[in-house]
Amino acid sequence: MRRYLGKVLASIAALAALVVLLFPLYAVIIASFETNSQLIASAHYNFFPPSWTLSNYRTVLTQQGGHVLSSLFIALGTAVLTLAISVPAAHALARYRFRVTGILVGGLLIAQILPSIVIANSLFILYHKLHLLNTYPGLILADASYAVPFSILVLRAFMLGLPSDVLAAARVDGASEWSAFVRVVLPMSRSAIITVALFAFLNGWGDFIFALTLLNGNTFEPITLSIYNYVGEFATNWGQAMALAVFAVLPAAMLLIAAQRYIAAGLTVGSVKGLPVPKETIMRINRRILAIGGAALLTATAAACSSSSSSSGSGASGGSSSGGKVTITEFDYFQGGGNDALVWYNNHFMAEHPNITVKRTNVPYADLITKILQDASAGDMPNIMLIDNPNVPEVAATGQLVPLNNMPGFTDAGYTKGAVDECTYQGKQYCFPLGTNAVGIFYNKHMFDAAHLSPPTTWAQLQSDAKTLTTSAHEGIAFDATNDEQSTWQLEPFFWSNGASLTNVSSPQFQAALQLWVNMVKDGSASKSVLNWGQDPDLTQQFVNNKAAIIEDGPWIFPTLNKAGLKYNVDYGIVPIPTQSAGQTVIAPLGGETMDIGAGGSSAQQQAAWEWIQGMQQTATMEKVDGLNFYLPTKTAVVQQYLQGGPEYQVFAQETENARPRTTEYGSNYPKVSQAIWTAIQAAITGTASVSSALQTAQGTISSIPKVSG
Numbered sequence: 001m002r003r004y005l006g007k008v009l010a011s012i013a014a015l016a017a018l019v020v021l022l023f024p025l026y027a028v029i030i031a032s033f034e035t036n037s038q039l040i041a042s043a044h045y046n047f048f049p050p051s052w053t054l055s056n057y058r059t060v061l062t063q064q065g066g067h068v069l070s071s072l073f074i075a076l077g078t079a080v081l082t083l084a085i086s087v088p089a090a091h092a093l094a095r096y097r098f099r100v101t102g103i104l105v106g107g108l109l110i111a112q113i114l115p116s117i118v119i120a121n122s123l124f125i126l127y128h129k130l131h132l133l134n135t136y137p138g139l140i141l142a143d144a145s146y147a148v149p150f151s152i153l154v155l156r157a158f159m160l161g162l163p164s165d166v167l168a169a170a171r172v173d174g175a176s177e178w179s180a181f182v183r184v185v186l187p188m189s190r191s192a193i194i195t196v197a198l199f200a201f202l203n204g205w206g207d208f209i210f211a212l213t214l215l216n217g218n219t220f221e222p223i224t225l226s227i228y229n230y231v232g233e234f235a236t237n238w239g240q241a242m243a244l245a246v247f248a249v250l251p252a253a254m255l256l257i258a259a260q261r262y263i264a265a266g267l268t269v270g271s272v273k274g275l276p277v278p279k280e281t282i283m284r285i286n287r288r289i290l291a292i293g294g295a296a297l298l299t300a301t302a303a304a305c306s307s308s309s310s311s312s313g314s315g316a317s318g319g320s321s322s323g324g325k326v327t328i329t330e331f332d333y334f335q336g337g338g339n340d341a342l343v344w345y346n347n348h349f350m351a352e353h354p355n356i357t358v359k360r361t362n363v364p365y366a367d368l369i370t371k372i373l374q375d376a377s378a379g380d381m382p383n384i385m386l387i388d389n390p391n392v393p394e395v396a397a398t399g400q401l402v403p404l405n406n407m408p409g410f411t412d413a414g415y416t417k418g419a420v421d422e423c424t425y426q427g428k429q430y431c432f433p434l435g436t437n438a439v440g441i442f443y444n445k446h447m448f449d450a451a452h453l454s455p456p457t458t459w460a461q462l463q464s465d466a467k468t469l470t471t472s473a474h475e476g477i478a479f480d481a482t483n484d485e486q487s488t489w490q491l492e493p494f495f496w497s498n499g500a501s502l503t504n505v506s507s508p509q510f511q512a513a514l515q516l517w518v519n520m521v522k523d524g525s526a527s528k529s530v531l532n533w534g535q536d537p538d539l540t541q542q543f544v545n546n547k548a549a550i551i552e553d554g555p556w557i558f559p560t561l562n563k564a565g566l567k568y569n570v571d572y573g574i575v576p577i578p579t580q581s582a583g584q585t586v587i588a589p590l591g592g593e594t595m596d597i598g599a600g601g602s603s604a605q606q607q608a609a610w611e612w613i614q615g616m617q618q619t620a621t622m623e624k625v626d627g628l629n630f631y632l633p634t635k636t637a638v639v640q641q642y643l644q645g646g647p648e649y650q651v652f653a654q655e656t657e658n659a660r661p662r663t664t665e666y667g668s669n670y671p672k673v674s675q676a677i678w679t680a681i682q683a684a685i686t687g688t689a690s691v692s693s694a695l696q697t698a699q700g701t702i703s704s705i706p707k708v709s710g
Contacts, residue, residue, distance in 0.1 A: 381598025
């Protein structure tokens with residue numbers, strides 16, 4: 001009885017462990033059949049979607065089908081190259097006794113220990129010199145460099161267990177060393193070879209670090225990197241990202257299931273010296289591997305034929321200038337309306353400049369600044385880049401941006417002071433803003449009217465309104481307190497308007513601003529989920545679905561509000577960020593992207609890039625592009641015209657008059673300061689530290705960060 005009970009308990013424990021291990025995969029599959037609003041707006045986790053949709057899969061197949069094929073080609077190439085190197089190398093290390101065998105095996109073990117990011121960074125500069133960036137051979141070689149050491153070690157261990165009598169008999173029968181290797185060693189090692197081939201394939205299929213470092217999306221893109229396309233600055237399409245993740249998991253899962261018995265044989269047979277491999281097993285392996293490999297090879301061939309890979313560099317070297325024709329490269333991360341704006345403008349610009357071709361590369365938001373800094377280190381910048389304004393000093397500090405002050409026809413007349421300041425680094429102007437934005441308070445007019453409340457203008461009123469509007473059906477307020485720059489950005493108007501600064505975050509003025517957020521979470525007006533809710537779609541969906549009466553957000557959410565049928569001044573209103581005391585001036589951080597010119601490329605390319613930026617500064621173009629982006633123009637005169645057609649922008653236009661760049665005090669070191677602040681925000685709201693203690697810790701970090709004049 002005791003033994004039976006032990007078996008039952010062991011089975012239950014194993015089943016529980018299996019559920020825990022497989023639940024993330026289940027969650028990914030279920031989320032792939034849900035819309036963003038279902039994923040974000042639900043107050044509890046849906047183990048089954050309330051309604052199923054295949055729209056995510058349709059979108060993914062349309063947009064990312066070619067990238068699946070690219071991954072297949074990379075994975076097959078990695079497997080072939082790995083086998084070509086590791087099989088003969090393992091045979092040599094197993095068959096012959098060299099004095100340096102121990103050293104070689106030790107070196108292979110060390111190679112296994114090295115993190116892939118270390119190898120990737122080492123390869124970047126080398127690849128740039130060899131023109132291997134953004135190429136299939138370059139990425140396959142990098143993936144194989146990580147798979148080869150493991151494969152050699154596994155194969156050597158297996159081959160050490162092969163019967164030496166069989167090899168000796170082959171030599172007696174007159175077989176050469178090569179003949180014995182091909183006719184005896186390879187057939188007897190097939191299960192081990194299949195094992196390492198599969199692991200090499202999966203290594204190439206699932207690689208992210210090498211692809212992230214060595215590609216820029218300009219030529220081809222594996223599926224692992226494609227998932228990043230659904231991660232935007234203000235919006236993340238989780239449903240489509242999960243659908244693509246399913247496509248990334250399925251081939252690997254199918255291969256592992258099909259070959260699991262052969263993997264076990266390949267890893268363990270060599271441990272028993274002389275254990276033969278049954279002929280029936282070999283035949284089954286042959287048939288199954290040929291079927292899988294044949295299908296994969298056909299698909300990968302289609303990928304290779306349809307791919308337009310090239311060996312051009314990632315930046316200006318990808319452009320050209322010949323015969324009066326100039327090609328310039330442009331990098332950005334825009335999706336949605338921003339993407340529409342750039343497609344329209346690039347076509348418009350090329351129609352007006354038939355001698356100039358704009359080669360646009362759309363890089364995922366989370367990846368763009370890394371790519372730009374990598375290109376800067378290699379001296380191979382794109383001709384034009386659209387980067388978030390806090391990153392301008394960081395990129396300008398590399399010396400790889402062109403100062404615009406000396407460009408022909410340069411003028412900053414008509415631009416707001418903040419727009420000029422955010423582009424200035426060490427006395428030189430390196431960019432022009434594409435547009436600008438800020439954050440304000442969006443409030444549900446129906447909820448406010450029902451509760452007989454007026455929109456908040458002070459902190460006390462904001463906290464009181466949020467508490468009054470909190471019910472079992474919805475929170476009073478929602479804001480972004482995530483562990484990234486967006487939470488610092490949302491807190492900045494509160495502490496800046498209260499007289500605090502980034503240099504002294506432990507000041508009473510700064511502590512009061514953070515304490516306001518903490519108090520609203522403590523009294524239940526705001527959910528603790530603000531620690532995970534981003535600006536969009538999270539906060540937007542809370543507001544659209546009546547889950548939050550108030551949110552702090554910006555004009556980029558107007559498309560979602562319009563799509564939901566919400567009308568300004570009917571269903572919702574917008575007011576400036578409240579201040580601690582009535583009458584204080586709201587000082588908000590400036591948001592928006594900037595247009596910068598890379599220092600690489602020919603003088604003709606730099607001139608063409610400058611003409612591209614000048615075209616963006618024309619009044620009609622500025623209104624069109626900013627309208628599609630749901631941004632505000634950065635010229636005062638254009639703003640006044642703009643507001644006539646969009647009164648919902650009035651609050652943001654008012655705030656930008658006194659707004660300041662986030663990099664004013666620390667320049668290129670601002671990201672480090674921001675990280676210290678958002679870490680303190682998270683600590684204070686989770687309760688792991690008091691507001692005072694969290695900000696004192698942040699101040700200790702910030703005090704060691706040097707100021708860089710901007």
